[in-house]
Amino acid sequence: MELFGDLEAEVMDRMWARVEPATVRDILEELQQARPIAYTTVMTVMDRLFQKGWLTRERVGRGYVYATTLTRSEYTARQLNEVLSGTDNRGMALLHFVRSMDAAEAEALGDALRWRAQEKGTD
């Protein structure tokens, strides 16, 4: 499973870089410019990306034409919104370096923030 992890990222990079939809062969040819890779490998990876919802596809002739569902930044925004809206105990319960804070917390930090602003001026 992990084998395809980096290849999935690479295929998505190619898909996002191009404007129009692509067949497996289109992507294969692009990837082959960097190193040898088998058609079936790319086909498997693109099928997995379709199963996971990263790509849509339409049957054209004997094969499929693949397209991206969202742009990279749309996907990233969606993931980060989930990260930023989660509370400490619900959602993913991530350990953040620091979260945005409420008014009381900002008030408590007032002096420290002013100190930091002054210090930045003298840096």
Add this chain to the structure above:
Amino acid sequence: MAAPLLTGYILIMLFLAPRLLRAAGWTRRAPRLGIGVWIAACLSAVAAVCLVGALLVVPLLTVGHAIISLAMACGISLHHVSRTALSLAMDAAGVGVLAVIAVRILYATATVAWPQRRLRRRHAAALRILGRRHPTRDDILVVEHPVPAVYCLPTRRRMVVVSEGALALLDPPMLDAVIAHEHAHLRGHHYLITTITAVLARAFPRLPLFTAADDEVRRLVEMAADDSAARRTTPRTVARALLDLVAGQVPAPALGMAGVGAAERVRRLLAPSRPLSLAARYLAAAGAAALLLLPVAVPTVPALVDDATHCPPAAIAADVAAHAPRADLAAWHEHATEH
């Protein structure tokens, strides 16, 4: 005799201990020890309640002997007790206590720990496609997003995620500090620790010990990670990174997210208090150990005393020899019986 003592202990642990521990200033001076004591207190309270449940079913000495047998890796032989209506009722109550604890912990794990783990794994899988490598640092994953965010993911391939918004705010020393902070979380198994307290808080809601432990441990893991980052860089660098990221945050009062004591963390970094003395550290560590040992000691100590008074050493030797018929033990046993 043991039951009222244990009940008193449980009540103290559930209601008084969280107040005392919360008020104790030393946990902030030695956050890792603080985490240890909070976790020990939680586990001790759960173990004590389980022990009360077990004591309703079988007598104290039997529980003690069972623990000793377990420790010596021998078979457990529960003494047979005559069944009366009262003993049956006590059996039912004891099994009930144990079942309630098991069911609540399983329920909380299924509703807290599993979904969180699933979401984190899904997120990590998405980031493997969306994230980019940093040009100079290979230990972070950069995501294209303007909001400053820094966090870590404890998945198989451990990740420290930094958004472009955060990168823009941090100079290289501050970035070092932030990454050191996140690596401290991953190295210290802070996800596991906070999951344990979150599960207990969910399993036994409204009990001050578990809600306070969840809250405090969450603060203390941040302080422990800050300390680690401060040792690798400087306390001022960590404080500067905190303040710059905070100043760069878009206020989000609608979401009601309070940072985990950011103000307290900054104050702590800029005006560090004396580190805890070695004696105080040992005392705290001994306290944590005592909390963990107490529920085990209540039944085992009387059982050991019982063994010592009722069974002469030769009989114990015979018992041990019977369980593990080794030549040296058998010889020692013969020697012992000659005298």
